[in-house]
Amino acid sequence: MSNAQQAPLKIAVAGLGTVGAGVLKLLDAQASLIEQRCGRRIEVVAVSARSKGKDRGVDLSKVQWFDDPVAMAAQSGADLVVELIGGSEGPARDTVATAIETGKHVVTANKALLAVHGTEIARKAESRGLTVAFEAAVAGGIPIIKGLREGLAANAVSEIHGILNGTCNYILTEMRTTGRDFADVLADAQALGYAEADPSFDIDGVDAAHKLAILASVAFGTPVDFPSVYIEGIRQVSAVDFDYADQLGFRIKLLGIARRTDAGVEQRVHPCMVPKTAPIASVDGVFNAVVAQADFADRVLFVGRGAGSGPTASAVVADLIDIARGRSTPTFGVPADRLGAATPSPMESRRGSYYVRLMVVDRPGVIADIAAAMRDQNVSMEQFLQRGRSPGEGVPVVLTTHDTDEAAMQRALATIAASDNVLEPPRMIRIEQF
Structure with missing residues (x-):
């Protein structure tokens, strides 16, 4: 069968929030372009969401409605399930698991699910010859x-x-x-x-x-x-x-x-x-x-x-087009079992430079004590800034360090924080020299 004669890729969409509604709108608006680029239509055959009556700006009269996304994954007759529910557990995880168990590809924007269960999901899908695609899960519209x-x-x-x-x-x-x-x-x-x-x-x-x-x-x-x-x-x-x-x-x-x-x-x-x-x-x-x-x-x-409806929907549909074309790549770039x-x-083993902001009592010897705490941990100061004077009162002091180990820096800050001359917890920001 040539590409022009291929049957549509039938999809079921779980979750019709901002991104889910955006996916349906994009598929409708770009239907001709998508068919031209992948040689077959992408057809929405079922949807699931918490509220059926909500106006989402798309016509749902011709698609099958499911209150339960897990039932939709099992019963809809789709080739692929798009999971846009969110969360690492509950309906999102169960919907993806059911889709894979019943032989359906998965496209998801769910970073929490993949961060917690991604390797397990990849192994199960790849063992069944199925694709799990997730371009929309990281950085929205950026490929x-x-x-x-x-x-x-x-x-x-x-x-x-x-x-x-x-x-x-x-x-x-x-x-x-x-x-x-x-x-x-x-x-x-x-x-x-x-x-x-x-x-x-x-x-x-x-x-x-x-x-x-x-x-x-x-x-x-x-x-x-x-x-x-x-x-x-x-x-x-x-x-x-x-x-x-x-x-x-x-x-x-x-x-x-x-x-x-x-x-x-x-x-x-x-x-x-x-x-x-x-x-x-x-x-x-x-x-x-x-x-x-x-x-x-x-x-x-x-x-x-x-983020946003358009960029994220664009990433979801890009994955749908890949699967409609028959392109398959291991979920994380390497087969899951490898x-x-x-x-x-x-x-604690991070090595680099640091910015530290302190609020200290303005009295003689305070800066020497700070320098000593740094010296005792072999931390070398690079720059030191103090704005104005206020004898006996609190003044902000800022310093930066040369490269040092995180563990040493934390020990130095703990010593400084314990001083009666330091009025609030030290604020530290790591410096990255890209």
């Missing part, structure tokens, strides 16, 4: 999964880092450009719809960590290892830190960083100071960016919108 898994397939990737959460990037950008503090900007982000009513997953770094765990698996050919990701959010970043960062030639970004080191595979999410000259420093607002360091292709930068276990590199 980073295909870029790593296919575009850089001939390369060994040694490092990947990026801005993986648009909410945090928006908040940090607004703090830098307006001088407002975190709580004020977060409230605005919620009013604009950039942050959820409960923003914890975003601002505490968990969302970015889910995505980083997936990227590290694809980049390094290792099982997904979310529990080994070090996670630190942006709640403690203050407006004053942006002033000092600007003086020191840095921008502040929440980054996900995965890197092969002599100690193993590093996976960490935390605020970073990066040089203003680094390409990633200029990526602002709700945009995402990912940088991959490859041995033959060298450094590759991907930038685009990391993913090579890697030793996690603990955060």
Whole structure:
């Protein structure tokens, strides 16, 4: 049978929120283009969501409705299930498992599910000759999964880092450009719809960590290892830190960083100071960016919108087109039974420079005590900044260090924090020299 005569790819969509409705709209608007590019139609035969009566801006009268997405995965007669429910457990996990058990391909945007259960899902799907595709799970409309898994397939990737959460990037950008503090900007982000009513997953770094765990698996050919990701959010970043960062030639970004080191595979999410000259420093607002360091292709930068109906739906449908064309790639770039276990590199072994902000009593000998605490841990200070004098009162002091070990830095900070001359917990941001 020629491509022109192939039967439609029948799909069932679980979850009709912003992305699910966007997928249906895109499939309808681009139907002719999609058929031209993959040689067959993509036909929606069933959908499932919590509320049947809600107006989603698309005609659902000709598709089968299921209240239960798991029943839809089992009974719809589809060739493929699109899972857009979200969450690592419950209906999302059960829907994907049922789809695979009943011989259906899966396309998902669910980073939490893949971060926690991705390796298991890949093994089950690949053992049945099925495809699990997830371009939309990481960085929205940016084709980073295909870029790593296919575009850089001939390369060994040694490092990947990026801005993986648009909410945090928006908040940090607004703090830098307006001088407002975190709580004020977060409230605005919620009013604009950039942050959820409960923003914890975003601002505490968990969302970015889910995505980083997936990227590290694809980049390094290792099982997904979310529990080994070090996670630190942006709640403690203050407006004053942006002033000092600007003086020191840095921008502040929440980054996900995965890197092969002599100690193993590093996976960490935390605020970073990066040089203003680094390409990633200029990526602002709700945009995402990912940088991959490859041995033959060298450094590759991907930038685009990391969320939203259009970009995310575009990524979902790109996966549908691949499957409609008959293209199949191992879920994480390497067959699941060949993913090579890697030793996690603990955060304590991270080596680099640091920015530290202290509020100390302005009296003789305080700075000498700070320097001694650093010296005792073999931490060398590079720069020291103090604004003004206020004898007997609190004054802010900022220092940066030369490269040192995280463990030594933490010991030095613990000593400093215990001093009666230090009025609040030290604030530390890691410096990354990209």
